[in-house]
Amino acid sequence: MTQRIASASPPFEPDIAASIDRIMRGQPPLRLFTTLARDARLFTKFFAAGLLDKGHLDIRQREIVIDRTTALCRSEYEWGVHVAVFSRAAGLNDAQILSLARGSAQDDCWTDEERLLMRMCDALHERCDIDDDLWDALRAHFSDEALLELLMLAGFYRTVSYLTNALRLPLEEHAARFPE
Template identity: 30%
Template sequence: MRLNPITPGTRPELAAQEAQILAARGRISPLYQVLLNSPPVAHGWEQMLSAIRNHNSLPASLRELVILRVAVLNRAPYEFDAHVPHALAAGVLPATIEAMRAPSLSAHPGMTDLQRLVLEYTDAMTRDIHVAEALFARVRAHFDDQALLDLTATVAAYNMVSRLLVALQIGH
């Protein structure tokens, strides 16, 4: 790690924040130990990522596929490994999880057309940042405004997560 993690229980002024993280996650992971170097960032991070993970209108299986794909594209194995259990719990098949690692997803027979489309959108947002109008129109045809925002925010947020993990070498 490039930043020193804050060992839980060592800074009394962080006790309440650590208790909130423990209540939400069951543990204070290495990621959150690093985030606690900036309590306001750790708080905002937890609020935003909890909303995306726990109050998202997308089916959990789609959300987890997006997260896995972003982790692969950004070379963030810590993020990928952390979300495999969530993907399995959401009903994503192990073969589909492994398919997220491939450069091209179109050949995987177990994926639905909607999954392929969502992952195409994820790839465009992550690799190119720009999303072509034709692709956006295809995605828009499947989602209402809330779900479209939730999808876009999930891709964007997990790009943030993976880029922080990689830059600070968390989980290496």
């Protein structure tokens, strides 16, 4: 596959370069970032919507939602970047990574709370909604603010999946690949 919209080439506008440097911490920028760097307004809007900061979720909860959402959307690009960069810090083991990509909430590797996160991602992906029973179960574990963050996180990474898939971004060299 050929990337549909070419990435911007350095030097980037100062604000964009500063954002990329802050995020990448000395590593080469991701193709997604350099593609969005073609337009300063879109680049800024994209990064303003990011939810990788300290919020109402811990890194494990956040990565379960991101990895499951991007796997359901078949965004190997984004799934692979997150698994490669964050899975160890999130404490995800090989069985859990496989389950996020190909399994279900019923897999033995999950706690009850983590099963709820998987079910939430599945429901949002399939119906763009959460039924009352699942909502009530989520409310028993998460504050209203955390629930808002979960919905925004799943929605944002669905958008990221649209971008990476539709732009046909080549997979990053260091990123994980979907399991066979």
